[in-house]
Amino acid sequence: MCTYHTEHLELRDSSGKGADGWFTLREASVYYDHPVHAPAEHTVNVDFLNRSLGPSARVAVELDPGSARELARALLEAADLAASHSGQGH
Amino acid sequence: MVGCMSHDMPGDLEAQTITIKGHGGDEIEAYLAEPRGSGPYGGVVVIHHMPGYDRSTKEITRRFAAMGYVALMPNLYHREAPGAAPDDAAATARAQGGVPDERLVGDVAGAMAHLKSFPKCNGKVGTVGYCSGGRQSFLSAVSLQLDAAVACYPGGVVHGAPPGSPLSFAPLIGRSKDLSCPLLGLFGEEDKFxxxxEVATLDKELTSHGKDHEFHSYPGAGHAFFDVDRPSYRVEAALDGWKQVTAFFGRHLGS
Known part of the structure; x- marks a missing residue:
């Protein structure tokens, strides 16, 4: 199925490396849909974007749902650690 | 030495990227595939799936030309992402909320007008679309005067976009009475969208308005069963689906 479900996040002070090197990331689209490349019918997909730089300013990942959960857990742990080191809250 | 055969052998075709006038007179990119013979041939507007104006939908466009139709696929994401890779263009379009219905109808109308201007076109034009393009094929058929329409696993016709979707997919079932042409619908029994x-509801609604339609639902198939390079491909459903499309367009778009 095509779920069309998409969450958009604004990103701050973030960068990604795309086909033309590093660039500033402004937003992320997170959705569950058919992948372009991953060998599965559906994947959890994330597009990191900077639309002001054009459509090619994109870092894309297509994740197996289990892998996406593990990644989310690792991201939360790392973000908690970063917050404790810098003294910042969530 | 290899000789050159006559230009109207079955399967001989030419394909190229052209510019057409779409909604609001905008110039947009389109992929044209035409048989090499002199015709007359029916015209087919191919409406690409949500992943975009990509290699697989260009292959489908060429297949229609090999079947004896002048086939034209507008790049629905041309405005958002001219010249971009298809997956980047699709991501940009998704981030912006998808293709507005009004603009889609204008782009299909532009493609129809382009096909009808072809000397080798017999003046009959149909649409075929996949996934979101299936819904857009139905949208075209209730908005424009067509000769035939094929909708392959069209999500959102009955209920619109699901909750949480940023896409502006309004339900279209209320416009069933405006269907201008025979409709062929192809579905996977395991599809959820x-x-x-929803298929049964649409079938009943079209029947209540006396609209000519033909639906086929395939067991063991879900969404995107025509996609040969994805795990969703189902060979039996795809083979029969192509057979149904061939017969349907033959009846309604043939010379």
């Missing part, structure tokens, strides 16, 4: 409940 559209579900078999």
């Amino acid at each position: 559209p579900s078999q409940e």
